[in-house]
Amino acid sequence: MTDASPHRKYLTVRQASFIGVGAMVGAGIFALLGAAGEVAGAAVWISFLIAGAIAGLQGYSFAKLGARYPSGAGLFEYLARGFGNGHLTGVTAWLTYVANAIVTAMVAVSFGSYASAAFTNEDPTWTKIFAALVLIVMTGVNIVGSQLVARAQTIIVYIVLGILVLFSLVTLFTIDPSLLAPSGYPPLGDIIASVALTFFAFLGFGIITFTAKDLREPARQLPRAMYLALGIATVIYVAIALGVFGTLPVDVVISSGGTALAVAAQPALGEFGYVLMIITALFATAGATNAGLYPAVGLCDQLAATGQMPPLMSHRVGGKASVGLLVAAALSLILAIGFDLTAIASIGSAVALLVFMMATVAHFRVRANTGASLTLLILAVLTCGIALVAFLISTVVNDPGSAVAMLVIIVLGVIMDLSWKRVRANRDAVAPPTTAPPDREPGEAPPSEP
8 A cells, every 4th residue: 555644745536637638638639530530430439439438447447456456556566466477567567668658759759740830830850859858848847756747737637628628619519410420420340440549549547557656545546536537538539529520521530630620620710729729739749748757657666676677777866866767768759859650659559458458357366356347357358359459450451560560569578578587587696695585464475486
Protein backbone atom coordinates (compact mmCIF):
# COMPACT_ATOMS: atom_id res chain seq x y z
CA MET A 1 0.00 0.00 0.00
CA THR A 2 1.05 3.60 -0.52
CA ASP A 3 2.39 5.26 2.62
CA ALA A 4 -0.29 7.77 3.57
CA SER A 5 2.06 10.32 5.14
CA PRO A 6 0.26 13.38 6.53
CA HIS A 7 3.02 15.63 5.14
CA ARG A 8 2.98 14.27 1.63
CA LYS A 9 0.90 15.78 -1.17
CA TYR A 10 -1.23 13.22 -3.00
CA LEU A 11 -3.14 13.25 -6.26
CA THR A 12 -6.91 13.46 -6.19
CA VAL A 13 -9.17 11.15 -8.17
CA ARG A 14 -9.78 13.97 -10.64
CA GLN A 15 -6.05 14.62 -11.10
CA ALA A 16 -5.28 10.93 -11.63
CA SER A 17 -8.12 10.57 -14.12
CA PHE A 18 -7.04 13.71 -15.99
CA ILE A 19 -3.56 12.24 -16.47
CA GLY A 20 -5.31 9.40 -18.30
CA VAL A 21 -7.67 11.71 -20.19
CA GLY A 22 -4.70 13.83 -21.26
CA ALA A 23 -2.95 10.73 -22.58
CA MET A 24 -6.05 9.54 -24.43
CA VAL A 25 -7.43 12.76 -25.87
CA GLY A 26 -4.16 13.62 -27.58
CA ALA A 27 -3.10 13.40 -31.17
CA GLY A 28 -5.24 10.31 -31.82
CA ILE A 29 -8.63 11.97 -32.14
CA PHE A 30 -7.23 14.56 -34.54
CA ALA A 31 -5.53 12.07 -36.86
CA LEU A 32 -7.85 9.10 -36.40
CA LEU A 33 -11.16 10.19 -37.85
CA GLY A 34 -10.08 10.10 -41.49
CA ALA A 35 -8.51 6.64 -41.23
CA ALA A 36 -11.50 5.25 -39.33
CA GLY A 37 -13.90 6.87 -41.80
CA GLU A 38 -12.25 5.00 -44.67
CA VAL A 39 -13.33 1.74 -43.03
CA ALA A 40 -16.49 2.52 -41.07
CA GLY A 41 -17.86 5.49 -43.01
CA ALA A 42 -20.29 7.65 -41.01
CA ALA A 43 -20.67 4.83 -38.45
CA VAL A 44 -17.38 5.76 -36.76
CA TRP A 45 -19.37 6.81 -33.69
CA ILE A 46 -20.48 3.17 -33.29
CA SER A 47 -16.86 2.08 -33.63
CA PHE A 48 -15.87 4.44 -30.81
CA LEU A 49 -18.72 3.12 -28.66
CA ILE A 50 -17.55 -0.47 -29.14
CA ALA A 51 -13.92 0.51 -28.53
CA GLY A 52 -14.99 2.28 -25.33
CA ALA A 53 -16.72 -0.89 -24.15
CA ILE A 54 -13.54 -2.93 -24.82
CA ALA A 55 -11.46 -0.37 -22.94
CA GLY A 56 -14.01 -0.46 -20.14
CA LEU A 57 -13.54 -4.22 -19.75
CA GLN A 58 -9.77 -3.77 -19.54
CA GLY A 59 -10.32 -0.88 -17.14
CA TYR A 60 -12.41 -3.17 -14.92
CA SER A 61 -9.56 -5.69 -14.81
CA PHE A 62 -6.96 -3.02 -14.05
CA ALA A 63 -9.14 -1.35 -11.43
CA LYS A 64 -9.53 -4.65 -9.56
CA LEU A 65 -5.80 -5.35 -9.81
CA GLY A 66 -4.86 -1.81 -8.84
CA ALA A 67 -7.15 -1.86 -5.82
CA ARG A 68 -5.47 -5.06 -4.59
CA TYR A 69 -1.90 -4.35 -5.72
CA PRO A 70 -1.34 -0.57 -5.88
CA SER A 71 2.14 0.20 -7.21
CA GLY A 72 4.11 2.82 -9.08
CA ALA A 73 4.96 0.12 -11.61
CA GLY A 74 1.35 0.02 -12.77
CA LEU A 75 0.68 -2.77 -15.25
CA PHE A 76 4.00 -4.46 -14.51
CA GLU A 77 3.09 -5.05 -10.91
CA TYR A 78 0.08 -6.96 -12.23
CA LEU A 79 2.22 -8.98 -14.66
CA ALA A 80 4.69 -9.82 -11.89
CA ARG A 81 1.88 -10.91 -9.59
CA GLY A 82 0.51 -13.27 -12.23
CA PHE A 83 3.64 -14.49 -14.00
CA GLY A 84 6.42 -13.80 -11.50
CA ASN A 85 9.55 -11.71 -12.01
CA GLY A 86 10.93 -13.86 -14.83
CA HIS A 87 11.77 -13.23 -18.45
CA LEU A 88 8.16 -12.71 -19.58
CA THR A 89 7.71 -9.75 -17.26
CA GLY A 90 11.20 -8.45 -18.03
CA VAL A 91 10.84 -8.58 -21.82
CA THR A 92 7.41 -6.94 -21.57
CA ALA A 93 8.86 -4.16 -19.43
CA TRP A 94 11.61 -3.34 -21.93
CA LEU A 95 9.16 -3.55 -24.83
CA THR A 96 6.78 -1.11 -23.22
CA TYR A 97 9.57 1.24 -22.20
CA VAL A 98 10.78 1.47 -25.82
CA ALA A 99 7.28 1.51 -27.33
CA ASN A 100 6.19 4.29 -24.97
CA ALA A 101 9.18 6.34 -26.10
CA ILE A 102 8.05 5.85 -29.71
CA VAL A 103 4.48 6.94 -28.93
CA THR A 104 5.73 9.95 -26.95
CA ALA A 105 8.01 10.93 -29.84
CA MET A 106 5.12 10.61 -32.28
CA VAL A 107 2.88 12.82 -30.15
CA ALA A 108 5.68 15.39 -29.82
CA VAL A 109 6.09 15.39 -33.61
CA SER A 110 2.32 15.93 -33.93
CA PHE A 111 2.67 18.95 -31.64
CA GLY A 112 5.53 20.16 -33.82
CA SER A 113 3.44 19.75 -36.96
CA TYR A 114 0.52 21.77 -35.58
CA ALA A 115 2.84 24.44 -34.15
CA SER A 116 4.72 24.69 -37.43
CA ALA A 117 1.46 24.98 -39.38
CA ALA A 118 0.28 27.73 -37.06
CA PHE A 119 3.46 29.80 -36.90
CA THR A 120 5.90 28.90 -39.71
CA ASN A 121 3.82 27.79 -42.69
CA GLU A 122 4.63 24.09 -42.06
CA ASP A 123 8.42 24.42 -42.21
CA PRO A 124 9.73 20.85 -41.54
CA THR A 125 12.77 22.15 -39.68
CA TRP A 126 10.56 24.04 -37.27
CA THR A 127 8.41 20.93 -36.84
CA LYS A 128 11.46 19.18 -35.36
CA ILE A 129 12.38 22.22 -33.25
CA PHE A 130 8.89 22.51 -31.77
CA ALA A 131 8.83 18.73 -31.11
CA ALA A 132 12.14 18.97 -29.25
CA LEU A 133 10.93 21.97 -27.25
CA VAL A 134 7.75 20.28 -26.03
CA LEU A 135 9.73 17.18 -25.01
CA ILE A 136 12.25 19.27 -23.07
CA VAL A 137 9.58 21.34 -21.33
CA MET A 138 7.46 18.32 -20.37
CA THR A 139 10.53 16.45 -19.13
CA GLY A 140 11.18 19.41 -16.83
CA VAL A 141 7.59 19.26 -15.61
CA ASN A 142 8.01 15.55 -14.78
CA ILE A 143 11.33 16.16 -13.02
CA VAL A 144 9.68 18.65 -10.68
CA GLY A 145 7.27 15.90 -9.63
CA SER A 146 3.85 14.32 -9.92
CA GLN A 147 2.06 17.33 -8.40
CA LEU A 148 3.25 19.62 -11.22
CA VAL A 149 2.41 16.91 -13.78
CA ALA A 150 -1.10 16.72 -12.32
CA ARG A 151 -1.55 20.50 -12.25
CA ALA A 152 -0.33 20.85 -15.82
CA GLN A 153 -2.62 18.04 -16.97
CA THR A 154 -5.59 19.50 -15.13
CA ILE A 155 -5.16 22.86 -16.87
CA ILE A 156 -4.56 21.25 -20.27
CA VAL A 157 -7.46 18.82 -19.97
CA TYR A 158 -9.90 21.53 -18.86
CA ILE A 159 -8.94 23.64 -21.88
CA VAL A 160 -9.07 20.70 -24.33
CA LEU A 161 -12.35 19.31 -22.97
CA GLY A 162 -13.90 22.76 -22.83
CA ILE A 163 -13.15 23.42 -26.49
CA LEU A 164 -14.15 19.92 -27.60
CA VAL A 165 -17.45 20.19 -25.69
CA LEU A 166 -18.08 23.52 -27.41
CA PHE A 167 -17.24 21.94 -30.76
CA SER A 168 -19.56 18.99 -30.08
CA LEU A 169 -22.48 21.18 -29.03
CA VAL A 170 -22.11 23.49 -32.03
CA THR A 171 -21.84 20.67 -34.55
CA LEU A 172 -24.51 18.45 -32.96
CA PHE A 173 -27.05 21.31 -33.13
CA THR A 174 -26.26 21.95 -36.79
CA ILE A 175 -25.77 18.41 -38.16
CA ASP A 176 -27.42 17.11 -41.30
CA PRO A 177 -29.21 13.91 -40.14
CA SER A 178 -29.10 12.48 -43.65
CA LEU A 179 -25.29 12.23 -43.40
CA LEU A 180 -25.69 9.90 -40.40
CA ALA A 181 -28.51 7.77 -41.82
CA PRO A 182 -27.93 4.04 -41.13
CA SER A 183 -28.79 3.31 -44.77
CA GLY A 184 -25.43 4.82 -45.69
CA TYR A 185 -23.42 2.73 -43.21
CA PRO A 186 -21.03 0.05 -44.49
CA PRO A 187 -21.51 -3.63 -43.57
CA LEU A 188 -21.27 -4.53 -39.88
CA GLY A 189 -18.02 -6.38 -40.55
CA ASP A 190 -16.36 -3.15 -41.68
CA ILE A 191 -17.57 -1.32 -38.58
CA ILE A 192 -16.12 -4.07 -36.38
CA ALA A 193 -12.84 -3.97 -38.33
CA SER A 194 -12.53 -0.23 -37.66
CA VAL A 195 -12.50 -0.90 -33.90
CA ALA A 196 -8.85 -1.91 -34.28
CA LEU A 197 -8.24 1.75 -35.17
CA THR A 198 -10.57 3.54 -32.77
CA PHE A 199 -9.47 1.46 -29.78
CA PHE A 200 -6.05 3.08 -30.03
CA ALA A 201 -7.61 6.40 -29.04
CA PHE A 202 -8.23 4.82 -25.60
CA LEU A 203 -4.78 3.33 -25.01
CA GLY A 204 -3.68 6.17 -22.73
CA PHE A 205 -5.93 4.94 -19.92
CA GLY A 206 -3.25 2.40 -18.97
CA ILE A 207 -1.12 5.29 -17.67
CA ILE A 208 -3.62 5.74 -14.82
CA THR A 209 -2.35 2.50 -13.26
CA PHE A 210 1.00 4.23 -12.63
CA THR A 211 -0.65 6.90 -10.44
CA ALA A 212 -1.20 4.42 -7.58
CA LYS A 213 2.03 5.52 -5.90
CA ASP A 214 0.74 9.10 -5.75
CA LEU A 215 -2.78 8.38 -4.39
CA ARG A 216 -3.58 8.53 -0.67
CA GLU A 217 -6.02 5.58 -0.87
CA PRO A 218 -5.20 3.79 -4.14
CA ALA A 219 -7.46 0.83 -3.42
CA ARG A 220 -10.47 3.15 -3.43
CA GLN A 221 -9.32 5.99 -5.67
CA LEU A 222 -7.65 4.14 -8.56
CA PRO A 223 -10.85 2.40 -9.78
CA ARG A 224 -12.75 5.70 -9.60
CA ALA A 225 -10.07 7.49 -11.61
CA MET A 226 -10.06 4.70 -14.19
CA TYR A 227 -13.83 4.70 -14.74
CA LEU A 228 -14.04 8.51 -14.75
CA ALA A 229 -11.34 8.85 -17.41
CA LEU A 230 -12.83 6.17 -19.66
CA GLY A 231 -16.32 7.64 -19.29
CA ILE A 232 -15.14 11.14 -20.24
CA ALA A 233 -13.12 9.89 -23.23
CA THR A 234 -15.95 7.70 -24.58
CA VAL A 235 -18.56 10.48 -24.39
CA ILE A 236 -16.20 12.99 -26.04
CA TYR A 237 -15.18 10.61 -28.83
CA VAL A 238 -18.74 9.59 -29.70
CA ALA A 239 -19.94 13.22 -29.65
CA ILE A 240 -17.04 14.35 -31.86
CA ALA A 241 -17.61 11.52 -34.36
CA LEU A 242 -21.31 12.37 -34.59
CA GLY A 243 -20.54 16.06 -35.00
CA VAL A 244 -17.87 15.62 -37.67
CA PHE A 245 -19.63 12.98 -39.79
CA GLY A 246 -22.94 14.78 -39.33
CA THR A 247 -21.39 17.96 -40.72
CA LEU A 248 -19.07 16.69 -43.46
CA PRO A 249 -19.54 13.92 -46.06
CA VAL A 250 -17.32 10.91 -45.46
CA ASP A 251 -15.06 11.65 -48.44
CA VAL A 252 -14.41 15.18 -47.14
CA VAL A 253 -13.52 13.84 -43.68
CA ILE A 254 -11.09 11.36 -45.26
CA SER A 255 -9.44 13.99 -47.44
CA SER A 256 -9.18 16.45 -44.52
CA GLY A 257 -7.03 14.04 -42.52
CA GLY A 258 -5.78 15.53 -39.25
CA THR A 259 -7.63 18.81 -39.83
CA ALA A 260 -11.09 17.20 -40.05
CA LEU A 261 -12.20 18.72 -36.73
CA ALA A 262 -11.05 22.15 -37.81
CA VAL A 263 -12.84 21.85 -41.17
CA ALA A 264 -16.03 20.64 -39.45
CA ALA A 265 -15.97 23.66 -37.14
CA GLN A 266 -15.84 26.15 -40.02
CA PRO A 267 -19.52 26.01 -41.17
CA ALA A 268 -20.77 27.16 -37.76
CA LEU A 269 -17.79 29.10 -36.38
CA GLY A 270 -15.99 30.24 -39.52
CA GLU A 271 -12.25 30.86 -39.52
CA PHE A 272 -12.38 31.28 -35.74
CA GLY A 273 -13.48 27.64 -35.45
CA TYR A 274 -10.56 26.48 -37.60
CA VAL A 275 -8.02 28.39 -35.49
CA LEU A 276 -9.69 27.23 -32.27
CA MET A 277 -9.26 23.55 -33.21
CA ILE A 278 -5.61 24.11 -34.13
CA ILE A 279 -5.09 25.58 -30.66
CA THR A 280 -6.92 22.59 -29.15
CA ALA A 281 -4.61 20.22 -31.03
CA LEU A 282 -1.57 22.02 -29.60
CA PHE A 283 -2.85 21.70 -26.03
CA ALA A 284 -3.93 18.08 -26.57
CA THR A 285 -0.59 16.94 -28.00
CA ALA A 286 1.34 18.84 -25.31
CA GLY A 287 -0.77 17.09 -22.66
CA ALA A 288 -0.24 13.70 -24.25
CA THR A 289 3.52 14.28 -24.32
CA ASN A 290 3.44 15.17 -20.62
CA ALA A 291 1.37 12.07 -19.79
CA GLY A 292 3.55 9.85 -21.97
CA LEU A 293 6.65 10.69 -19.91
CA TYR A 294 4.91 10.30 -16.54
CA PRO A 295 5.13 6.46 -16.13
CA ALA A 296 8.92 6.32 -16.58
CA VAL A 297 9.79 7.21 -12.98
CA GLY A 298 7.55 4.73 -11.16
CA LEU A 299 8.16 2.02 -13.75
CA CYS A 300 11.95 2.22 -13.55
CA ASP A 301 11.99 2.53 -9.75
CA GLN A 302 9.92 -0.62 -9.27
CA LEU A 303 11.60 -2.68 -11.98
CA ALA A 304 15.06 -1.72 -10.74
CA ALA A 305 14.01 -2.76 -7.22
CA THR A 306 12.90 -6.20 -8.50
CA GLY A 307 15.98 -6.71 -10.66
CA GLN A 308 14.20 -6.35 -13.99
CA MET A 309 16.20 -3.23 -14.88
CA PRO A 310 19.68 -2.03 -13.86
CA PRO A 311 19.77 -0.12 -10.53
CA LEU A 312 21.05 2.91 -12.44
CA MET A 313 17.56 3.39 -13.94
CA SER A 314 16.18 4.33 -10.50
CA HIS A 315 19.08 6.66 -9.65
CA ARG A 316 18.35 10.37 -9.19
CA VAL A 317 20.60 12.90 -10.89
CA GLY A 318 21.07 15.80 -8.50
CA GLY A 319 18.74 14.02 -6.12
CA LYS A 320 15.72 14.87 -8.29
CA ALA A 321 15.85 13.79 -11.95
CA SER A 322 15.19 10.06 -12.46
CA VAL A 323 17.66 8.42 -14.85
CA GLY A 324 14.78 6.30 -16.17
CA LEU A 325 12.87 9.46 -17.06
CA LEU A 326 15.92 11.14 -18.61
CA VAL A 327 16.70 8.07 -20.75
CA ALA A 328 13.07 7.84 -21.91
CA ALA A 329 13.04 11.55 -22.76
CA ALA A 330 16.39 11.30 -24.58
CA LEU A 331 15.20 8.31 -26.61
CA SER A 332 11.99 10.15 -27.54
CA LEU A 333 14.04 13.22 -28.48
CA ILE A 334 16.36 11.21 -30.73
CA LEU A 335 13.43 9.50 -32.42
CA ALA A 336 11.51 12.75 -32.90
CA ILE A 337 14.44 14.63 -34.39
CA GLY A 338 16.40 11.98 -36.25
CA PHE A 339 13.89 9.54 -37.70
CA ASP A 340 10.87 9.42 -39.94
CA LEU A 341 8.42 7.70 -37.60
CA THR A 342 5.64 7.24 -40.15
CA ALA A 343 6.46 3.56 -40.76
CA ILE A 344 6.35 2.68 -37.05
CA ALA A 345 3.69 5.13 -35.87
CA SER A 346 1.26 2.46 -34.67
CA ILE A 347 3.76 0.02 -33.13
CA GLY A 348 3.60 1.58 -29.69
CA SER A 349 -0.15 1.19 -29.72
CA ALA A 350 0.07 -2.44 -30.82
CA VAL A 351 2.57 -3.25 -28.05
CA ALA A 352 0.33 -1.52 -25.50
CA LEU A 353 -2.62 -3.59 -26.70
CA LEU A 354 -0.57 -6.78 -26.25
CA VAL A 355 0.53 -5.72 -22.76
CA PHE A 356 -3.07 -4.96 -21.77
CA MET A 357 -4.16 -8.42 -22.82
CA MET A 358 -1.23 -10.08 -21.01
CA ALA A 359 -1.99 -8.15 -17.81
CA THR A 360 -5.58 -9.42 -17.87
CA VAL A 361 -4.39 -12.97 -18.58
CA ALA A 362 -2.15 -12.62 -15.53
CA HIS A 363 -5.23 -11.52 -13.60
CA PHE A 364 -6.71 -15.01 -13.91
CA ARG A 365 -3.90 -16.34 -11.71
CA VAL A 366 -4.65 -13.95 -8.85
CA ARG A 367 -8.40 -13.60 -9.31
CA ALA A 368 -9.06 -15.19 -5.92
CA ASN A 369 -7.27 -12.23 -4.34
CA THR A 370 -9.00 -9.49 -6.37
CA GLY A 371 -12.57 -10.82 -6.42
CA ALA A 372 -12.94 -10.01 -10.13
CA SER A 373 -15.73 -11.54 -12.22
CA LEU A 374 -14.50 -14.48 -14.31
CA THR A 375 -17.00 -13.65 -17.06
CA LEU A 376 -15.82 -10.05 -17.37
CA LEU A 377 -12.16 -11.10 -17.42
CA ILE A 378 -12.84 -13.60 -20.20
CA LEU A 379 -14.67 -10.91 -22.19
CA ALA A 380 -11.78 -8.49 -21.59
CA VAL A 381 -9.23 -10.94 -23.00
CA LEU A 382 -11.38 -12.01 -25.95
CA THR A 383 -12.32 -8.50 -27.06
CA CYS A 384 -8.78 -7.18 -26.66
CA GLY A 385 -7.41 -10.20 -28.54
CA ILE A 386 -9.84 -9.67 -31.42
CA ALA A 387 -8.84 -6.00 -31.70
CA LEU A 388 -5.15 -6.95 -31.68
CA VAL A 389 -5.54 -9.69 -34.31
CA ALA A 390 -7.56 -7.34 -36.53
CA PHE A 391 -4.85 -4.73 -36.24
CA LEU A 392 -2.04 -7.20 -36.99
CA ILE A 393 -3.82 -8.55 -40.07
CA SER A 394 -4.42 -5.03 -41.33
CA THR A 395 -0.79 -4.07 -40.65
CA VAL A 396 0.72 -7.10 -42.41
CA VAL A 397 -1.49 -6.55 -45.47
CA ASN A 398 -1.35 -2.75 -45.73
CA ASP A 399 1.90 -1.78 -44.02
CA PRO A 400 4.43 -4.63 -43.94
CA GLY A 401 7.17 -2.19 -42.95
CA SER A 402 5.47 -1.63 -39.60
CA ALA A 403 5.15 -5.39 -39.11
CA VAL A 404 8.90 -5.80 -39.66
CA ALA A 405 9.66 -2.91 -37.31
CA MET A 406 7.41 -4.49 -34.67
CA LEU A 407 9.33 -7.76 -34.93
CA VAL A 408 12.63 -5.88 -34.58
CA ILE A 409 11.41 -4.14 -31.41
CA ILE A 410 10.28 -7.46 -29.90
CA VAL A 411 13.70 -9.00 -30.63
CA LEU A 412 15.35 -5.90 -29.14
CA GLY A 413 13.29 -6.31 -25.96
CA VAL A 414 14.37 -9.95 -25.64
CA ILE A 415 18.03 -9.03 -26.17
CA MET A 416 17.90 -6.24 -23.59
CA ASP A 417 16.30 -8.50 -20.98
CA LEU A 418 18.71 -11.41 -21.57
CA SER A 419 21.75 -9.13 -21.65
CA TRP A 420 20.92 -7.35 -18.41
CA LYS A 421 20.08 -10.56 -16.57
CA ARG A 422 23.32 -12.16 -17.72
CA VAL A 423 25.21 -9.16 -16.35
CA ARG A 424 23.20 -9.38 -13.14
CA ALA A 425 23.91 -13.10 -12.78
CA ASN A 426 27.66 -12.57 -13.29
CA ARG A 427 27.66 -9.74 -10.77
CA ASP A 428 25.80 -11.81 -8.20
CA ALA A 429 28.17 -14.76 -8.74
CA VAL A 430 31.18 -12.73 -7.61
CA ALA A 431 29.37 -10.73 -4.93
CA PRO A 432 30.10 -11.60 -1.26
CA PRO A 433 27.41 -13.59 0.58
CA THR A 434 24.63 -11.55 2.11
CA THR A 435 22.33 -12.22 5.01
CA ALA A 436 19.31 -14.39 4.37
CA PRO A 437 16.20 -12.58 3.20
CA PRO A 438 13.40 -12.09 5.73
CA ASP A 439 10.64 -14.64 5.93
CA ARG A 440 7.76 -14.16 3.51
CA GLU A 441 4.33 -13.23 4.68
CA PRO A 442 1.89 -16.12 5.10
CA GLY A 443 0.52 -17.21 1.76
CA GLU A 444 2.97 -15.10 -0.26
CA ALA A 445 4.44 -16.94 -3.24
CA PRO A 446 8.24 -17.08 -3.58
CA PRO A 447 9.73 -14.95 -6.35
CA SER A 448 10.08 -16.67 -9.72
CA GLU A 449 13.48 -17.41 -11.10
CA PRO A 450 14.56 -15.14 -13.96
